[in-house]
Each structure stands twice: as C-alpha cells, then as structure tokens.
Amino acid sequence: xxxxxxxxxxxxxxxxxxxxxxxxxxxxxxxxxxxxxxxxxxxxxxxxxxxxxxxxxxxxxxxxxxxxxxxxxxxxxxxxxxxxxxxxxxxxxxxxxxxxxxxxxxxxxxxxxxxxxxxxxxxxxxxxxxxxxxxxxxxxxxxxxxxxxxxxxxxxxxxxxxxxxxxxxxxxxxxxxxxxxxxxxxxxxxxxxxxxxxxxxxxxxxxxxxxxxxxxxxxxxxxxxxxxxxxxxxxxxxxxxxxxxxxxxxxxxxxxxxxxxxxxxxxxxxxxxxxxxxxxxxxxxxxxxxxxxxxxxxxxxxxxxxxxxxxxxxxxxxxxxxxxxxxxxxxxxxxxxxxxxxxxxxxxxxxxx
Amino acid sequence: xxxxxxxxxxxxxxxxxxxxxxxxxxxxxxxxxxxxxxxxxxxxxxxxxxxxxxxxxxxxxxxxxxxxxxxxxxxxxxxxxxxxxxxxxxxxxxxxxxxxxxxxxxxxxxxxxxxxxxxxxxxxxxxxxxxxxxxxxxxxxxxxxxxxxxxxxxxxxxxxxxxxxxxxxxxxxxxxxxxxxxxxxxxxxxxxxxxxxxxxxxxxxxxxxxxxxxxxxxxxxxxxxxxxxxxxxxxxxxxxxxxxxxxxxxxxxxxxxxxxxxxxxxxxxxxxxxxxxxxxxxxxxxxxxxxxxxxxxxxxxxxxxxxxxxxxxxxxxxxxxxxxxxxxxxxxxxxxxxxxxxxxxxxxxxxxx
Numbered sequence: 001x002x003x004x005x006x007x008x009x010x011x012x013x014x015x016x017x018x019x020x021x022x023x024x025x026x027x028x029x030x031x032x033x034x035x036x037x038x039x040x041x042x043x044x045x046x047x048x049x050x051x052x053x054x055x056x057x058x059x060x061x062x063x064x065x066x067x068x069x070x071x072x073x074x075x076x077x078x079x080x081x082x083x084x085x086x087x088x089x090x091x092x093x094x095x096x097x098x099x100x101x102x103x104x105x106x107x108x109x110x111x112x113x114x115x116x117x118x119x120x121x122x123x124x125x126x127x128x129x130x131x132x133x134x135x136x137x138x139x140x141x142x143x144x145x146x147x148x149x150x151x152x153x154x155x156x157x158x159x160x161x162x163x164x165x166x167x168x169x170x171x172x173x174x175x176x177x178x179x180x181x182x183x184x185x186x187x188x189x190x191x192x193x194x195x196x197x198x199x200x201x202x203x204x205x206x207x208x209x210x211x212x213x214x215x216x217x218x219x220x221x222x223x224x225x226x227x228x229x230x231x232x233x234x235x236x237x238x239x240x241x242x243x244x245x246x247x248x249x250x251x252x253x254x255x256x257x258x259x260x261x262x263x264x265x266x267x268x269x270x271x272x273x274x275x276x277x278x279x280x281x282x283x284x285x286x287x288x289x290x291x292x293x294x295x296x297x298x299x300x301x302x303x304x305x306x307x308x309x310x311x312x313x314x315x316x317x318x319x320x321x322x323x324x325x326x327x328x329x330x331x332x333x334x335x336x337x338x339x340x341x342x343x344x345x346x347x348x349x350x351x352x353x
Numbered sequence: 354x355x356x357x358x359x360x361x362x363x364x365x366x367x368x369x370x371x372x373x374x375x376x377x378x379x380x381x382x383x384x385x386x387x388x389x390x391x392x393x394x395x396x397x398x399x400x401x402x403x404x405x406x407x408x409x410x411x412x413x414x415x416x417x418x419x420x421x422x423x424x425x426x427x428x429x430x431x432x433x434x435x436x437x438x439x440x441x442x443x444x445x446x447x448x449x450x451x452x453x454x455x456x457x458x459x460x461x462x463x464x465x466x467x468x469x470x471x472x473x474x475x476x477x478x479x480x481x482x483x484x485x486x487x488x489x490x491x492x493x494x495x496x497x498x499x500x501x502x503x504x505x506x507x508x509x510x511x512x513x514x515x516x517x518x519x520x521x522x523x524x525x526x527x528x529x530x531x532x533x534x535x536x537x538x539x540x541x542x543x544x545x546x547x548x549x550x551x552x553x554x555x556x557x558x559x560x561x562x563x564x565x566x567x568x569x570x571x572x573x574x575x576x577x578x579x580x581x582x583x584x585x586x587x588x589x590x591x592x593x594x595x596x597x598x599x600x601x602x603x604x605x606x607x608x609x610x611x612x613x614x615x616x617x618x619x620x621x622x623x624x625x626x627x628x629x630x631x632x633x634x635x636x637x638x639x640x641x642x643x644x645x646x647x648x649x650x651x652x653x654x655x656x657x658x659x660x661x662x663x664x665x666x667x668x669x670x671x672x673x674x675x676x677x678x679x680x681x682x683x684x685x686x687x688x689x690x691x692x693x694x695x696x697x698x699x700x701x702x703x704x705x706x
Contacts, residue, residue: 036550053635054549057675094454101457102449102471118455167527174520180537196407197389282406322410 001068004031004126005047011122012042012093019043019086020093020119021107026291027095027123029221032069033062040069041111043085050074083112093119124296128288129310134222135334138289138312141178141217141224142332142343148172148215149228149346153353156211158232159204162187166200169215178217182224183293186214193229193326196283196318207233210325216293216332223293225314226344227330230351240350242279242319243327247348249273249317250329253285257315257333257340263303270317271301279319286314289332311335312343354421357384357479358400364475365395365446372396372439373446373472374460379644380448380476382574385422386415393422394464396438403427436465446472477649481641482663487575488687491642491665494531494570494577495685495696501525501568502581502699506706509564511585512557515540519553522568531570535577536646539567546582546679549636549671560586563678569646569685576646578667579697580683583704593703595632595672596680600701602626603682606638606668610686610693616656623670624654632672639667642685664688665696 022040036059038051047069059071096118108116166185188198189205193212209232216225267285286299289312318328331342375393389412391404400422412424449471461469519538541551542558546565562585569578620638639652642665671681684695
C-alpha cells in the first residue's frame with residue numbers, strides 16, 4: 001500500500017474511525033494518482049475505487065499493483081454489496097467540507113452507515129506537509145513562472161490589452177512544460193489594479209500604468225503562485241512609498257517564516273505595519289499551495305496553527321486604493337526548520353518596462 | 354427587480370418558502386450578473402448580497418438600481434443583524450446539492466433558521482429554459498467554436514502533439530472573442546480516442562490516426578460544446594462502419610429532438626441502435642449547456658422529464674473500442690416547439706486532413 005494511504009489509515013485508527021469515504025477528487029488524486037471521477041472507499045481491509053465504465057481503462061492504466069486499490073464499476077456493484085463494504089462498522093469518516101448535504105444523505109443510506117463522522121480535513125491536513133516529490137514538482141512550477149515573468153518584461157508593450165497579456169502568460173505556460181494555469185491569471189492595469197481579483201479586460205496599457213500580474217501554473221498537478229506589480233514607462237512618485245511599504249512588509253514576513261512560527265502572529269506583523277501608515281490588508285496574507293491553488297494552511301489572523309517544515313505557502317501582502325491603484329507582491333515559499341526558501345525568485349524591486 | 358429574481362420569488366411562494374439562501378456562484382451570476390464571491394439572501398422583502406471587502410468595488414460596478422439588491426460587507430453584519438434577516442420565517446430554502454454538510458450546519462445556526470428546506474435545483478430548473486439574451490450568447494459561443502474547427506483543418510499537421518493542438522484551440526478561442534474555454538479541451542488521437550475523457554498528451558499525430566476533438570468556449574459566460582472525429586491522411590476501412598453508425602444515430606436524434614419529447618425515449622433510441630450492432634453507449638447521450646458546461650437537463654435513460662422549447666442541450670453519441678479507437682460526434686442544440694436547431698454547424702461527414 002502506498003505510504004499516503006498507510007498514513008491516512010493510521011490517522012483514522014487513532015480517531016477511532018473504521019473507514020472513510022473519500023469524495024474530493026483532489027484528495028483522491030493525492031492518495032492514488034487517479035484523476036478520473038469516482039469515489040474511494042477506505043474500508044477495514046481494502047481500498048476500493050468505484051468509478052464509471054468510461055473511466056475504467058484510464059484508471060487501470062494509472063494504478064500499479066503496489067497501490068493495492070481494487071477498482072470496480074459502480075454499475076457492477078449491487079445494493080447488497082454496497083451495504084457490505086462497511087458491515088459491522090460503527091464510525092465511518094466523510095468529508096463534511098466537500099460532500100454536499102444531499103450527497104451526505106445518500107452516502108449514509110447507500111452504504112448503510114450508522115455514524116457518519118466529520119473528518120475535519122484529515123486528508124487536507126496530511127497534504128499540508130509536502131514530500132520530496134511534491135516539493136520538486138512545485139519548484140518546477142515556480143521555475144516556469146519565473147521564466148514566464150522574464151519573458152513578459154520583453155513582451156509587454158504600451159497599447160496591449162490586459163487580455164492579450166493574460167493569454168500570452170497562459171500560452172507561455174503550456175508551451176513550456178506546464179499542465180495548465182493554476183488559476184485564472186490576473187492582469188490588472190492602471191486603476192483596475194485596485195481590485196484584488198480583477199479579471200483581465202480590454203483596457204489598454206498606458207504610460208505610467210502600474211500593471212499587477214498574479215499568475216501561476218501547474219506542473220504535474222502542483223501549483224505555483226506569484227504576483228508582481230510592474231510599471232509602464234515610469235513610476236508615479238505618489239506610488240513609490242506604497243510600493244516600498246508593501247515590499248518591506250513582504251520581505252519582513254520572509255525573514256520570520258520558519259517551522260513552529262505561529263500563523264496568527266505572522267499575519268499580525270502585516271496588519272500592524274500597514275495600520276501604522278493608515279492602510280489595511282483587505283485579504284488574507286496567504287494560503288497553502290499544492291494540488292489546490294488555495295489549500296491549508298490559510299495564513300490569516302484567525303489561524304491559531306503553526307507553520308511546519310515542508311509546508312508550501314504564499315506570502316502576498318497588498319495595498320489597494322480604490323479608483324487609483326493597487327500594489328501586491330507575492331511569492332510561493334517553502335517553510336524550512338529554521339528559515340524559509342522563496343520558490344519564486346523574480347525581481348521585486350521597481351521594475352519599469 | 355429583475356425578472357429572474359421575480360420568477361424565483363414566485364416559485365418560492367408556491368413552494369411555501371419564505372426565503373432562500375443562494376450559495377452557488379453560478380446561480381448568483383444567473384440571477385444578478387455578480388461574479389464575485391458571496392452569498393445571496395432572498396428574504397421576505399429584500400435581496401441581500403453579502404460579500405467581502407475586497408469584492409465590494411467590483412460588485413457595485415456590476416449592479417444597477419433596477420436589480421434591487423442590497424450589497425453588504427459580511428464584516429459589517431453583526432450576529433444580531435444576521436439573525437434578523439429571516440426573523441419570523443419558518444421555511445427557508447437552500448441548495449442541498451451545492452452546500453456542503455458543514456456549510457449547511459453553519460448557515461442554519463448563523464441565520465437561526467427553523468427549517469432549512471431542500472430546494473431540489475429550483476434555480477437550476479429555471480436556468481434550463483434560456484431567454485433570448487442567453488440564446489444569443491450561446492449562438493455566439495458556438496459560432497466561435499465552428500470557426501475554430503475550420504481553422505484547425507488548416508492548422509493540424511502530422512507530427513504535431515495532442516497538447517499543441519489543444520493549446521491552439523484555447524488560444525484561438527481567446528483571440529477571437531471568447532472569455533475562456535468552456536472545459537478542458539479533449540484532443541485524443543489514435544488509440545487514445547477510445548478514452549472518452551482523454552487529457553491531451555505528447556503523443557504525435559500519425560498517418561491514418563483518428564483525432565477526436567471535443568471543445569467548447571464561453572462567450573459572456575455561456576458555453577458551447579462540440580465534438581468531431583477527423584482523420585489524418587486517410588480513414589482505415591474498419592473504422593468507416595463505426596463512424597457511419599455514430600453519425601446516423603446522431604442525426605436520428607436531431608430528427609427527434611423537439612419540445613415535449615421524452616428524454617428517456619430519446620436516449621433509448623441511441624442505446625437500441627447501438628445494441629443492434631453489439632455496441633454500447635458508455636456515457637450519457639448529452640446534457641444541458643448554459644452558464645455551466647454540464648447542467649440540467651441531463652439527457653440519459655434515467656431522466657423522466659421532457660424536452661422543452663428554448664432548452665439548449667448536447668447530442669453526443671459515441672462508440673469506443675478500448676486500445677483501438679473511438680468515434681464521437683456532438684452538437685450543441687437548441688430545442689424548438691416542433692423541431693430543433695443545431696447551434697454548432699461544422700462538417701460531420703468524413704473529414705480527412
């Protein structure tokens with residue numbers, strides 16, 4: 001059995017759970033590499049993947065004998081067989097944050113489960129700590145992202161639209177080894193940069209525009225996430241102190257990030273620094289990055305947890321002045337025992353193109 | 354108040370519901386045009402959109418006074434205010450197919466709701482029937498898709514990889530007015546075409562390959578969906594009878610599709626025709642298309658509903674011979690009173706490039 005499923009089984013045992021129903025496709029991919037639709041049943045003795053006829057060939061190509069996963073076509077599983085999977089089991093875990101209310105009711109009934117137990121992100125928590133293979137894949141995604149940024153500095157010209165730039169980014173990613181973008185690319189120019197989640201529009205880049213670019217790609221499933229705010233032609237003097245403050249704060253956070261550092265405290269650094277200058281962080285400072293672009297741990301002032309070695313998280317403070325401009329600087333960062341390593345390494349000082 | 358919210362309110366009243374919590378972002382977009390994160394509360398007298406600080410500017414740019422939607426920052430809503438939204442209400446609807454088990458519990462508690470009632474896709478059902486504006490947007494998405502197909506016939510050459518072709522499709526869409534792809538493009542060549550949901554790989558197109566291309570784009574949110582199976586250089590003789598059977602069946606379905614036709618019956622036509630030749634349809638015949646690429650009505654033998662005027666659905670029979678090849682032919686189709694109109698119009702006879 002692969003080590004990820006073994007670790008999950010041990011955790012289940014410690015929680016007094018006799019099995020688990022895994023429905024979230026990202027969790028299924030994490031545990032099995034399977035990318036087809038279906039449901040993974042961790043029963044007392046077996047790991048069973050129930051899927052549909054159309055996916056059987058693909059699933060069987062993906063799995064190896066070592067995985068110890070039985071694959072079945074839902075069509076071939078009778079009502080009685082389904083009810084036998086968790087026979088004599090009392091407590092079976094499920095993903096209360098993924099399973100809909102309707103699915104919950106159906107699962108309970110279909111598998112005749114006495115007590116469906118909320119697992120509180122048991123697999124998401126396991127996913128927080130990356131192994132060597134996962135770190136390598138993330139590094140590769142970050143490397144492609146850095147190279148894309150270099151390419152953009154040559155590519156972007158006055159008069160281009162935000163959409164054209166976003167398309168170039170996506171094309172670059174796919175031509176250079178990435179599976180796909182990790183999320184909808186943000187290219188926000190001029191006053192649009194004051195909206196943190198702006199969608200690329202037909203607005204044309206003008207002289208003196210700030211251009212906020214938030215981009216990331218997936219490499220073998222693993223995501224990168226980086227933001228830089230660059231400038232067309234020149235930087236307006238009024239923007240410089242804001243840029244400097246965001247950059248100083250972002251670097252300050254990097255100095256603090258390390259294993260066993262309290263997430264709440266690290267988020268507070270940013271809030272406190274911003275407030276001194278009468279600014280306010282209107283979104284989270286960051287989030288975990290892995291098979292999902294946004295995953296645990298979420299880096300904000302409400303999170304009481306601690307950073308741990310081999311977590312990969314973002315550090316992305318930003319200041320937004322509605323109707324004027326916004327500045328955000330973000331890196332994907334690997335947490336080490338005593339320090340951290342930014343995996344995205346693009347220039348963070350003033351970049352004027 | 355816009356007509357979509359008015360229609361929803363009337364439906365709620367007929368179900369004896371005094372309000373509804375709308376969480377599904379696609380349903381929120383349908384009702385309000387808002388594309389930012391948040392939750393829409395349909396209370397007795399008001400429509401309230403609760404969102405986050407970072408989205409306020411964008412939401413306020415989107416809404417007009419006519420929408421009659423109050424926008425609030427969740428941060429500014431006190432516990433008491435939240436509990437007052439549904440004060441003296443007994444039955445409040447929610448989306449049991451979207452809301453997770455965990456969210457269900459939190460909503461019930463936060464808004465102090467006596468009885469959270471499953472709405473069984475009330476808005477998804479409303480979305481099945483498209484209005485003029487929605488049909489126009491879908492037509493435009495289909496037109497871009499047809500033009501892309503024409504472009505591909507010139508573009509695809511022996512030796513290209515599936516990934517290169519998929520990237521060209523996505524680039525074409527974005528350069529030609531689409532918002533985005535409507536789903537991950539499928540380009541499956543040679544034996545890969547036997548896997549209905551193949552992901553484009555580095556396999557190079559060879560002479561005599563079938564190339565199954567399943568693609569679609571979004572135009573102002575509305576999706577198109579089309580599949581063609583074309584051939585590089587020549588068509589192997591053994592494939593022709595299978596292609597002919599799929600095409601004949603696809604056309605037969607188009608002849609039958611019209612308002613008040615039973616969905617189960619139309620799906621059975623395909624199954625019955627295939628079975629006569631010892632083939633088997635391993636996926637659904639089709640699905641509704643709109644703001645979601647897969648939405649109601651789902652066209653399969655388990656659906657007892659009827660097609661209705663101004664539904665937009667796909668018609669996509671396919672035959673798959675594992676390890677050998679697969680043939681699928683799919684159109685996006687508008688259902689009319691007495692017949693139907695395929696909105697994708699690309700060549701369906703043998704196409705050899």
